[in-house]
Amino acid sequence: MKSVVSAVAAASFFTVSASAVLAVEATMIDTTITQAEVEAAQVAWGEALVQISNDYAEGGIDKARATAEAVIDAAYGYGIGPVLFKPTLAAAPQTFRTTSEGALAYFVGHDENFPGDSGFALKGWTAVEIENAAIFISGNTAKTIGNVHITDTTGAVTTVDKTWGYQRDDEGNLRIVLHHSSLPFSAN
Amino acid sequence: MKSVVSAVAAASFFTVSASAVLAVEATMIDTTITQAEVEAAQVAWGEALVQISNDYAEGGIDKARATAEAVIDAAYGYGIGPVLFKPTLAAAPQTFRTTSEGALAYFVGHDENFPGDSGFALKGWTAVEIENAAIFISGNTAKTIGNVHITDTTGAVTTVDKTWGYQRDDEGNLRIVLHHSSLPFSAN
Amino acid sequence: MKSVVSAVAAASFFTVSASAVLAVEATMIDTTITQAEVEAAQVAWGEALVQISNDYAEGGIDKARATAEAVIDAAYGYGIGPVLFKPTLAAAPQTFRTTSEGALAYFVGHDENFPGDSGFALKGWTAVEIENAAIFISGNTAKTIGNVHITDTTGAVTTVDKTWGYQRDDEGNLRIVLHHSSLPFSAN
Amino acid sequence: MKSVVSAVAAASFFTVSASAVLAVEATMIDTTITQAEVEAAQVAWGEALVQISNDYAEGGIDKARATAEAVIDAAYGYGIGPVLFKPTLAAAPQTFRTTSEGALAYFVGHDENFPGDSGFALKGWTAVEIENAAIFISGNTAKTIGNVHITDTTGAVTTVDKTWGYQRDDEGNLRIVLHHSSLPFSAN
Numbered sequence: 001m002k003s004v005v006s007a008v009a010a011a012s013f014f015t016v017s018a019s020a021v022l023a024v025e026a027t028m029i030d031t032t033i034t035q036a037e038v039e040a041a042q043v044a045w046g047e048a049l050v051q052i053s054n055d056y057a058e059g060g061i062d063k064a065r066a067t068a069e070a071v072i073d074a075a076y077g078y079g080i081g082p083v084l085f086k087p088t089l090a091a092a093p094q095t096f097r098t099t100s101e102g103a104l105a106y107f108v109g110h111d112e113n114f115p116g117d118s119g120f121a122l123k124g125w126t127a128v129e130i131e132n133a134a135i136f137i138s139g140n141t142a143k144t145i146g147n148v149h150i151t152d153t154t155g156a157v158t159t160v161d162k163t164w165g166y167q168r169d170d171e172g173n174l175r176i177v178l179h180h181s182s183l184p185f186s187a188n
Numbered sequence: 189m190k191s192v193v194s195a196v197a198a199a200s201f202f203t204v205s206a207s208a209v210l211a212v213e214a215t216m217i218d219t220t221i222t223q224a225e226v227e228a229a230q231v232a233w234g235e236a237l238v239q240i241s242n243d244y245a246e247g248g249i250d251k252a253r254a255t256a257e258a259v260i261d262a263a264y265g266y267g268i269g270p271v272l273f274k275p276t277l278a279a280a281p282q283t284f285r286t287t288s289e290g291a292l293a294y295f296v297g298h299d300e301n302f303p304g305d306s307g308f309a310l311k312g313w314t315a316v317e318i319e320n321a322a323i324f325i326s327g328n329t330a331k332t333i334g335n336v337h338i339t340d341t342t343g344a345v346t347t348v349d350k351t352w353g354y355q356r357d358d359e360g361n362l363r364i365v366l367h368h369s370s371l372p373f374s375a376n
Numbered sequence: 377m378k379s380v381v382s383a384v385a386a387a388s389f390f391t392v393s394a395s396a397v398l399a400v401e402a403t404m405i406d407t408t409i410t411q412a413e414v415e416a417a418q419v420a421w422g423e424a425l426v427q428i429s430n431d432y433a434e435g436g437i438d439k440a441r442a443t444a445e446a447v448i449d450a451a452y453g454y455g456i457g458p459v460l461f462k463p464t465l466a467a468a469p470q471t472f473r474t475t476s477e478g479a480l481a482y483f484v485g486h487d488e489n490f491p492g493d494s495g496f497a498l499k500g501w502t503a504v505e506i507e508n509a510a511i512f513i514s515g516n517t518a519k520t521i522g523n524v525h526i527t528d529t530t531g532a533v534t535t536v537d538k539t540w541g542y543q544r545d546d547e548g549n550l551r552i553v554l555h556h557s558s559l560p561f562s563a564n
Numbered sequence: 565m566k567s568v569v570s571a572v573a574a575a576s577f578f579t580v581s582a583s584a585v586l587a588v589e590a591t592m593i594d595t596t597i598t599q600a601e602v603e604a605a606q607v608a609w610g611e612a613l614v615q616i617s618n619d620y621a622e623g624g625i626d627k628a629r630a631t632a633e634a635v636i637d638a639a640y641g642y643g644i645g646p647v648l649f650k651p652t653l654a655a656a657p658q659t660f661r662t663t664s665e666g667a668l669a670y671f672v673g674h675d676e677n678f679p680g681d682s683g684f685a686l687k688g689w690t691a692v693e694i695e696n697a698a699i700f701i702s703g704n705t706a707k708t709i710g711n712v713h714i715t716d717t718t719g720a721v722t723t724v725d726k727t728w729g730y731q732r733d734d735e736g737n738l739r740i741v742l743h744h745s746s747l748p749f750s751a752n
Contacts, residue, residue, distance in 0.1 A: 019234025019316040026223040026323035026330075027457030029543070035214040046207025081403030082698040084709035086725050091749050095725060096697035096709060116751065128207040133660035134646040135214035136729070136741050139327070141705045142214075143729050143742045145648035145660060161650050161659060163727055163744040165700070165707050167405070170546045177700050178707045180727040182746030185655050187680065215645030217731070269591030270510040272521035274537050279561050283537060284509035284521060304563065321472035322458040324541070324553050329517045331541050331554045333460035333472060349462050349471060351539055351556040353512070353519050355593070358734045365512050365591075366519045368539040370558030373467050375492065395610025395692040402599040402699035402706075411590040422583025504583040511590035515703070518590075 031140040031168050038135055038142045041166060041174045045075060046128030049150070052107060052121035061110055064122060068107045072100050077167055077175035088160050088181040091116055127151040140168040143178070159184060219328040219356050226323055226330045229354060229362045233263060234316025237338070240295060240309035249298055252310060256295045260288050265355055265363035276348050276369040279304055315339040318350075328356040331366070347372060407516040407544050414511055414518045417542060417550045421451060422504025425526070428483060428497035437486055440498060444483045448476050453543055453551035464536050464557040467492055503527040506538075516544040519554070535560060595704040595732050602699055602706045605730060605738045609639060610692030613714070616671060616685035625674055628686060632671045636664050641731055641739035652724050652745040655680055691715040694726075704732040707742070723748060 048071040056064035076083055082098035087106045090097060094114055097103045105111035109119030132146040148162045165178025236259040244252035264271055270286035275294045278285060282302055285291045293299035297307030320334040336350045353366025424447040432440035452459055458474035463482045466473060470490055473479045481487035485495030508522040524538045541554025612635040620628035640647055646662035651670045654661060658678055661667045669675035673683030696710040712726045729742025 017235065018238040018314060019231045019318070021227045021230050021234075021318040022320065023223065023227050024320050024322060024334075024458075026226065026325050028220075028223075029324075029326040029456070030220045031327070032216075032218045032220055035211065035216075038214065039209045039211050042209050043207045046209075047205065050206040080405070081700065082400075084698045084700055084707055084727065086709055086727070086746075089749050089751075091751055095711070095748065098698045126206060130207070130209040132210065132212050134212060134648045134662045136217075136645065136648055136731075137214050138217040138705050138731055139219070139703060141702050143648055143707075145650060145742065145744060146212075147659070161744070161746065163648065163650070163742065165729065165742075167700075167702055177702075178709065178727065178729075180709060180725070180744045180746070182650075182725065182744070183749065184659065185653050185747065187653075187655055212646075217644070268593070269512065270588075272510045272512055272519055272539065274521055274539070274558075277561050277563075279563055283523070283560065286510045322460045322474045324457065324460055324543075326517050326543055326553075327515060329514050331460055331519075333462055333554065333556060335471070349556070349558065351460065351462070351554065353541065353554075355512075355514055365514075366521065366539065366541075368521060368537070368556045368558070370462075370537065370556070371561065372471065373465050373559065375465075375467055393611065394614040394690060395607045395694070397603045397606050397610075397694040398696065399599065399603050400696050400698060400710075402602065402701050404596075404599075405700075405702040406596045407703070408592075408594045408596055411587065411592075414590065415585045415587050418585050419583045422585075423581065426582040502582060506583070506585040508586065508588050510588060512593075513590050514593040515595070522588075 031172075033137050033140060033142045033166065033168055033174065035135060035137065037174055038137065038144060038166060039130075041075070041176070042130045042132075042144065042164065045164075045176070046130060046148075048075065049121055049128055050125050053123065053125040056108075056119075056122045057124065061108065061119075061122075064119075065104070065108045065110070068104055068121060072103050072107070075176055076100070076103060076179075077169070077177040078103070080167065080169065080175065080177060083176065084165065084178040084180070085176075086180045086182070087120065088183060089120060124153040125150050126153055142166040142174070148181075219360075221325050221328060221330045221354065221356055221362065223323060223325065225362055226325065226332060226354060227318075229263070229364070230318045230320075230332065230352065233352075233364070234318060234336075236263065237309055237316055238313050241311065241313040244296075244307075244310045245312065249296065249307075249310075252307075253292070253296045253298070256292055256309060260291050260295070263364055264288070264291060264367075265357070265365040266291070268355065268357065268363065268365060271364065272353065272366040272368070273364075274368045274370070275308065276371060277308060312341040313338050314341055330354040330362070336369075407548075409513050409516060409518045409542065409544055409550065411511060411513065413550055414513065414520060414542060415506075417451070417552070418506045418508075418520065418540065421540075421552070422506060422524075424451065425497055425504055426501050429499065429501040432484075432495075432498045433500065437484065437495075437498075440495075441480070441484045441486070444480055444497060448479050448483070451552055452476070452479060452555075453545070453553040454479070456543065456545065456551065456553060459552065460541065460554040460556070461552075462556045462558070463496065464559060465496060500529040501526050502529055518542040518550070524557075595736075597701050597704060597706045597730065597732055597738065599699060599701065601738055602701065602708060602730060603694075605639070605740070606694045606696075606708065606728065609728075609740070610694060610712075612639065613685055613692055614689050617687065617689040620672075620683075620686045621688065625672065625683075625686075628683075629668070629672045629674070632668055632685060636667050636671070639740055640664070640667060640743075641733070641741040642667070644731065644733065644739065644741060647740065648729065648742040648744070649740075650744045650746070651684065652747060653684060688717040689714050690717055706730040706738070712745075 078100040105114035266288040293302035454476040481490035642664040669678035671685040
């Protein structure tokens with residue numbers, strides 16, 4: 001007799017044990033995001049940032065821009081709708097980069113429509129460490145908050161406060177639909 | 189350096205490996221039903237049927253009815269809305285038992301509002317075997333179909349074709365919101 | 377000042393009214409099935425049954441089979457996994473048609489692997505009326521139960537007890553993942 | 565004959581119109597957040613901030629703290645798990661307020677465990693205007709990003725970049741599970 005625990009059994013009106021199940025393998029539709037998927041997406045973002053810096057050093061703006069476009073296409077959710085993106089160094093009146101053009105300009109600059117952008121990803125980044133303070137996963141959505149530490153070629157480390165929001169898309173991939181990055185507040 | 193696989197990394201535009209994550213334990217809201225929960229709910233239904241039969245033999249209709257009421261309260265979804273219940277032997281014009289009163293009458297009879305009901309659960313059932321043909325789980329819902337074999341005190345086995353549909357409720361318990369049972373078709 | 381009701385406001389610790397929102401149009405990911413979609417899928421099933429009958433009369437088994445294949449491809453969920461299909465007149469040991477081959481054989485027969493099938497959809501059906509007893513929608517899944525009345529060329533009406541279960545697929549279409557049909561029970 | 569549009573019908577293999585449905589009212593489990601709910605939650609947050617300021621002016625820290633506790637209990641998701649809260653003026657090493665104690669300290673100060681907190685909500689705020697840049701709703705979760713303009717008693721307006729993430733809880737209420745607020749970046 002198969003031994004199983006169930007809510008109904010727990011209700012304690014059973015004194016018998018006279019039921020069994022011969023099971024088949026169930027079809028499962030489970031779109032819940034795992035913590036491993038979230039962390040993989042975070043690491044991939046860091047890899048991408050360093051890659052763009054490397055590509056800029058090796059191949060100039062054209063190579064860097066091509067990589068940045070591929071990253072934005074693969075990792076962000078601009079195909080779903082406006083992305084809730086507030087880059088670290090974006091200033092009013094172009095604070096929020098809800099379009100892929102705005103995201104690309106932020107990462108690689110060289111866009112006359114975004115005159116304040118100098119290309120954040122071009123600054124010679126060599127390493128990215130993500131230090132999560134909390135992760136919240138609800139079904140096919142996930143949110144993270146914490147510090148991200150970015151190292152440049154001199155070894156100097158920049159720390160930002162960063163939030164990411166992810167959505168699993170119809171192909172099963174996580175996409176960044178929210179990205180709020182800010183410089184740490186200092187009372188001084 | 190933490191080694192993770194990611195959709196973006198798989199896109200192959202990375203040649204570097206310069207990103208790492210220090211994770212915390214994520215808060216998870218995952219209401220997806222497991223196959224084990226489905227099978228436990230099926231076994232519990234079988235146990236309940238046998239229990240009602242036992243209670244009827246030992247304590248008469250009052251004891252059987254009390255158990256049946258407890259089972260219906262604990263295992264069915266009448267608190268959510270009308271249940272899609274077509275019992276094996278229910279006939280028109282009372283084929284569908286969308287209310288808990290109709291379900292109780294089917295299981296234990298003795299209800300003048302359901303004159304066709306003789307009390308299916310009172311018939312001395314001693315064992316229930318569930319033989320699933322397929323199980324389909326989608327998030328917080330699940331469906332099963334297959335044969336259920338019910339043994340009586342003489343050792344005779346009755347086989348029915350049975351579908352169950354489950355919904356996880358707000359307290360986290362599976363509830364039967366669909367139950368379609370029918371006698372097997374025979375061409376003869 | 378925009379007037380809105382909120383859970384927090386309802387908590388009654390506000391005496392002020394000093395907050396306003398300037399909104400943009402939200403991106404919505406809402407996969408919840410509507411009742412209209414369910415009813416449309418039911419009507420479409422009835423139309424398909426009559427169409428297969430018409431095509432059989434006009435073009436023979438080849439035309440009927442082609443239509444039935446198109447219907448099964450478009451309306452059932454065999455692409456997701458085994459379908460929980462118990463047709464009205466299917467008998468053991470081929471009661472459950474979890475594959476598309478089994479569904480096709482049931483609808484149009486002429487398959488030596490399913491010798492008991494005479495082709496349910498070939499029987500000259502002219503009209504289908506769906507009389508739902510209850511509908512249960514939970515997110516991207518839906519279930520119905522009730523009677524279906526099918527009229528043939530002589531005007532005779534056959535009534536069955538029928539359950540359908542639907543799943544919205546990744547393209548947004550409803551698919552039948554559960555279909556349990558049975559002849560009404562009669563105590564006589 | 566009821567006229568309905570369906571995916572299958574649109575597949576164009578129907579030339580007949582011979583199917584109809586007699587529907588009942590469906591039971592609906594739909595937890596998808598509406599845009600109106602999101603905006604109401606935002607307005608409520610603004611009202612709460614002004615209320616705490618008013619209560620501080622009228623009743624001192626005890627009254628302000630009681631209101632703030634009620635607001636945090638009613639509007640934030642600390643009962644679900646750590647909240648992803650980065651307040652505007654919180655500094656390392658207490659940047660992230662994943663506990664309700666940290667949130668309360670930020671809003672009303674007077675907590676020796678959070679020596680950097682002077683009580684953001686005590687600063688005489690009189691009005692809050694939320695200017696959303698984008699809203700993203702996915703089922704029972706929602707995210708917003710944009711500017712929030714807060715007016716003090718002198719009429720001076722402070723603008724912050726703010727992200728909120730909401731989760732519908734088991735009682736059906738929206739709860740803030742993510743709140744990232746930062747001072748606008750300026751290149752100067």
